[in-house]
Amino acid sequence: MTKKIVTLAGDGIGPEIMAAGLQVLAAVAPKINFAYEVEAKHFGGAAIDAEGHPLPEATLTAAKAADAILLAAIGGPQYNDAAVRPEQGLLGLRKELGLFANIRPVQIFEALKHLSPLKPEIIEGVDFVVVRELTGGIYFGEHTLNERKARDVNDYTYEEIERIIKIAFEIARGRGKKVTSVDKQNVLATSKLWRIVAEDVAKNYPDVVLEHALVDSLAMKMITNPNDFDVIVTENLFGDILSDESSVLPGTLGVMPSASHAANGPSLYEPIHGSAPDIAGLGIANPISMILSVAMMLRESFEETAGAQYIENAVNKTLLEGVLTKDLGGTASLSEMTATIIDNL
Numbered sequence: 635m636t637k638k639i640v641t642l643a644g645d646g647i648g649p650e651i652m653a654a655g656l657q658v659l660a661a662v663a664p665k666i667n668f669a670y671e672v673e674a675k676h677f678g679g680a681a682i683d684a685e686g687h688p689l690p691e692a693t694l695t696a697a698k699a700a701d702a703i704l705l706a707a708i709g710g711p712q713y714n715d716a717a718v719r720p721e722q723g724l725l726g727l728r729k730e731l732g733l734f735a736n737i738r739p740v741q742i743f744e745a746l747k748h749l750s751p752l753k754p755e756i757i758e759g760v761d762f763v764v765v766r767e768l769t770g771g772i773y774f775g776e777h778t779l780n781e782r783k784a785r786d787v788n789d790y791t792y793e794e795i796e797r798i799i800k801i802a803f804e805i806a807r808g809r810g811k812k813v814t815s816v817d818k819q820n821v822l823a824t825s826k827l828w829r830i831v832a833e834d835v836a837k838n839y840p841d842v843v844l845e846h847a848l849v850d851s852l853a854m855k856m857i858t859n860p861n862d863f864d865v866i867v868t869e870n871l872f873g874d875i876l877s878d879e880s881s882v883l884p885g886t887l888g889v890m891p892s893a894s895h896a897a898n899g900p901s902l903y904e905p906i907h908g909s910a911p912d913i914a915g916l917g918i919a920n921p922i923s924m925i926l927s928v929a930m931m932l933r934e935s936f937e938e939t940a941g942a943q944y945i946e947n948a949v950n951k952t953l954l955e956g957v958l959t960k961d962l963g964g965t966a967s968l969s970e971m972t973a974t975i976i977d978n979l
């Protein structure tokens with residue numbers, strides 16, 4: 635049956651990397667007999683410009699009816715002082731679709747080892763997953779701002795914490811059997827509850843080791859001892875920051891994909907980075923984050939493991955051949971890298 639994929643290209647480098655991701659999908663589909671149709675929708679700043687809202691009704695309706703959603707990136711400095719910002723569309727979409735579980739894998743491609751700013755012996759074998767809670771916490775609490783005082787509310791219910799911790803344990807069960815739950819339990823009430831829930835959930839997973847870590851020192855250990863981690867689970871804000879930090883291990887945000895899942899309904903796949911306004915339109919963005927998001931979609935929404943593997947192998951081969959974009963210290967353009975990945979499929 636033909637699968638319906640809704641694409642949200644968004645802003646900045648978004649349209650460039652989305653085009654690359656779709657070219658790779660089109661090239662791999664015949665190899666795996668994957669039938670799909672694409673419906674492109676306005677989203678983020680592009681939707682504000684076209685329709686006056688970052689998440690137009692038609693976009694939301696199409697996303698809800700999709701089999702999977704591909705999102706590139708949104709945002710840009712031109713919206714910094716706007717009454718409505720692209721980021722509100724992103725948060726709104728996550729909330730509307732109930733995409734509470736954001737999975738951000740961190741792996742080091744063989745070819746990238748020598749490009750990492752860290753010593754090869756530190757990053758050798760690194761393979762962990764950041765599981766970020768995506769529809770609660772401080773991004774979704776009340777925000778008030780006046781000239782002399784501002785306030786952002788961070789709240790979590792037991793159930794919101796429980797469902798994301800369960801996801802982390804399920805993932806850990808299928809891999810290294812270790813969960814590192816990250817909080818700021820020495821200060822925050824939400825973190826005290828987080829730790830209690832983590833302990834409760836752990837009782838149902840005797841085969842998985844649970845450890846707790848405070849977010850400040852964890853941020854340091856992620857860089858000095860990245861091999862200590864298997865599955866890291868944490869709240870929305872900490873997960874946002876820690877996952878960007880984890881991109882230092884491979885050396886660039888440009889190779890970092892993600893998947894976001896709901897209890898029911900379509901999943902969404904997107905790079906972890908933003909719209910990179912500093913390089914937008916130059917044709918030099920690294921498309922791998924988007925291309926690997928396509929691979930995650932094939933594997934996690936459509937059980938097309940072979941298709942995902944074709945893409946991942948082609949990316950690895952391309953990097954080994956030394957076809958590198960500027961963020962990786964190379965001179966390849968986005969289109970040269972995409973074409974080489976397609977040749978290597």
Ligand SMILES: NC(=O)C1=CN([C@@H]2O[C@H](COP(=O)(O)OP(=O)(O)OC[C@H]3O[C@@H](n4cnc5c(N)ncnc54)[C@H](O)[C@@H]3O)[C@@H](O)[C@H]2O)C=CC1
Nearest residue numbers: 707708709710887888907908909910911912913919920961
């Ligand atoms: N999911 C989304 O759409 C997200 C949107 N944003 C938005 O993106 C805008 C820019 O935010 P920044 O803080 O600059 O973060 P960013 O992630 O867009 O860029 C940070 C740095 O990484 C580089 N970079 C990112 N992706 C790259 C790629 N594929 N290839 C090569 N280099 C890449 C950029 O050039 C920049 O130097 C803001 O409006 C922000 O709100 C930020 C994060 C996520």
Ligand SMILES: CC(C)CC(=O)C(=O)O
Nearest residue numbers: 721724725773874906907
């Ligand atoms: C608007 C932000 C919450 C987007 C972001 O930084 C992210 O999802 O990683």
Ligand SMILES: [Mg+2]
Nearest residue numbers: 874875878906
């Ligand atoms: Mg982020």
